Amino acid sequence: MKFLVAPNxxxxxxxxxxxxxxxxxxxxxxxxxxxxxSMPAADGGNGTLDCLMNAFGGTVYELxxxxxxxxxxxxxxxxxxxxxxxxxxxxxxxxxxxxTPSPATIAHSTTRGIGELALAAAARGCTSLVIGLxxxxxxxxxxxxxxxxxxxxxxEHGEPLKEGSIPLLQLHSIHPAAAPAINRPxxxxxxxxxxxxGPDGATAVFAPQKGAAEDQRAYLESALKNFAEIAARDLGxxxxxxxxxxxxxxTAFGILCALQGSIVPGIEFILNSSRFDDALAECDAVxxxxxxxxxxxxxxxxxxxxxxxxxxxxxxxxxxxxxxxxDAAALQRSLGLASLTAVSPDELSxxxxxxxxxxxxxxxxxxxxx
Numbered sequence: 264m265k266f267l268v269a270p271n272x273x274x275x276x277x278x279x280x281x282x283x284x285x286x287x288x289x290x291x292x293x294x295x296x297x298x299x300x301s302m303p304a305a306d307g308g309n310g311t312l313d314c315l316m317n318a319f320g321g322t323v324y325e326l327x328x329x330x331x332x333x334x335x336x337x338x339x340x341x342x343x344x345x346x347x348x349x350x351x352x353x354x355x356x357x358x359x360x361x362x363t364p365s366p367a368t369i370a371h372s373t374t375r376g377i378g379e380l381a382l383a384a385a386a387r388g389c390t391s392l393v394i395g396l397x398x399x400x401x402x403x404x405x406x407x408x409x410x411x412x413x414x415x416x417x418x419e420h421g422e423p424l425k426e427g428s429i430p431l432l433q434l435h436s437i438h439p440a441a442a443p444a445i446n447r448p449x450x451x452x453x454x455x456x457x458x459x460x461g462p463d464g465a466t467a468v469f470a471p472q473k474g475a476a477e478d479q480r481a482y483l484e485s486a487l488k489n490f491a492e493i494a495a496r497d498l499g500x501x502x503x504x505x506x507x508x509x510x511x512x513x514t515a516f517g518i519l520c521a522l523q524g525s526i527v528p529g530i531e532f533i534l535n536s537s538r539f540d541d542a543l544a545e546c547d548a549v550x551x552x553x554x555x556x557x558x559x560x561x562x563x564x565x566x567x568x569x570x571x572x573x574x575x576x577x578x579x580x581x582x583x584x585x586x587x588x589x590d591a592a593a594l595q596r597s598l599g600l601a602s603l604t605a606v607s608p609d610e611l612s613x614x615x616x617x618x619x620x621x622x623x624x625x626x627x628x629x630x631x632x633x
Contacts, residue, residue: 264633265298266290267546267578269539271565272310273554273585274398275360276620279303279310282552285621289628290550300542304551306565307452307510307529308397309360312342312352315393318536319344326383328376329407331357331400332368333426341380348391349384349447353377353511354398362400364474369483371427372401372473374514378411385445392449394518395529396511402470402483403428404459404490405517412521413440428512431486437497439521449524452532454564457509459502459516460488465509473512487513494520530568540572548601548633549573549580552624556605557588561597570598581631583624585616604631 268290270282277285280303287299305311316323321344330337339355354360356376362368381392401407406416407426415438416424416431424430458464466475466484475483491503500520502508507526508516515526534540543549553566561567566582573580579601587594587605595603606623607616616623 264294264548265300265546267300267302267542267549269302269304269549269569270552271304271306273552273620274309276554276585276617278313279305280313281621282624285625286550286628289625293629300546302537302539302542304530304565304569305395305533306397306454306568307395308454309354309358311395311452311529311533312340312350312355314533315350315536316342316344319346319348321345324383324387326380328356328379329373330361330376331373332362332371333373333375335361337361337376339376339380341384343384343387343389347389348393349381349387349389351377351380351384351392351394353394353396353514356380357399357401359398359400359473364400364472366474366476366479368400369402369470369474370429370479372403372512373407373426374399374401374403374405374517375407375411375426377514378408381445382411385447389447392447392522393452394449395452396514397454397529399511399514400473401428401514402466402473402475402512403431404465404487404513405515405520406431406490408514408517409437409521412444414438414521428483428486431490432482434489434493437493439498445522447522449518449522450532451507451510451515451518451524451526452529453507453510453515453526454529455510456506458504458506459491459508459513460484465513468509469512491516528568530565534568534572540576543572543576543578546578549578550583551580552583554585555588556582556584556586556594556603560594567598570600574599581633583627585620602631
């Protein structure tokens with residue numbers, strides 16, 4: 264039997280690359296003659312850098328950058344592919360996993376570190392940029408990204424604005440650098456189509472999981488609204504109504520204020536880059552993973568992109584997830600899965616389930632009735 268192993272990361276627990284190793288090792292214990300093709304997947308968030316560098320080849324570099332809050336420094340990776348494309352994963356610099364989310368962290372969150380990675384890639388001579396968005400602790404609309412590229416964000420007194428999300432309430436003007444720090448086209452990878460603002464925007468949908476208090480969200484929304492209005496006035500950047508600009512706390516919006524480019528579904532870009540369809544044609548079954556399966560999964564998440572392709576190819580897709588939030592049978596039908604297995608028992612705490620994710624997956628996979 265020939266398996267295509269295409270796991271998505273179980274965020275905060277196990278990377279897609281490690282999951283692929285666990286799955287293949289378990290399959291070979293169960294089926295000694297099995298042939299396994301390893302193709303870890305991502306949708307723009309965690310694991311994107313590794314997936315694309317595996318697909319294209321090239322060199323991965325490390326750089327100390329500003330973390331998700333201004334006072335934090337962190338070491339982040341970025342890549343330059345063999346054909347000269349700069350690859351940046353936003354979660355490397357400003358990932359939610361780098362801190363304990365709270366009202367204070369989201370209020371002061373910044374995307375400056377993503378801009379610092381982009382500058383480093385440009386300094387190494389990249390001809391274009393691919394920036395994966397997802398898994399960030401930020402909600403500043405990409406304002407920090409602009410600062411890294413030399414933009415000045417000023418208050419009504421002409422003084423530099425404090426870094427963060429909430430300070431954008433006091434934003435009065437934006438001034439670009441005298442000369443563009445980066446003049447490269449950019450492709451933004453995202454797993455969401457949310458707008459910057461509104462009931463389906465960055466703050467309403469994603470800020471709660473980043474530590475925002477209920478009584479804080481209106482201020483965060485107003486801050487992004489003020490930023491968008493001033494960016495439109497001072498930069499001519501009218502992207503707030505573009506689907507996807509709400510990704511990563513509005514980071515996509517800020518990137519498009521500075522660089523020419525487009526937002527594309529991350530999973531589609533990565534599957535195409537990895538020649539997923541060629542491997543799919545050769546296999547008998549596909550195995551994938553996800554940390555949490557819920558209604559959001561149906562719109563752009565990695566597993567949904569994989570499921571669409573396996574359905575078209577008529578190949579069975581077996582999904583092993585940490586937990587299911589919602590009607591498991593309905594989600595399985597919607598995705599067209601051959602099987603759906605939640606590997607974490609309900610009685611386990613989230614912390615325990617994440618700690619034991621590798622073992623729980625291996626056990627569920629070994630006993631699965633293929």
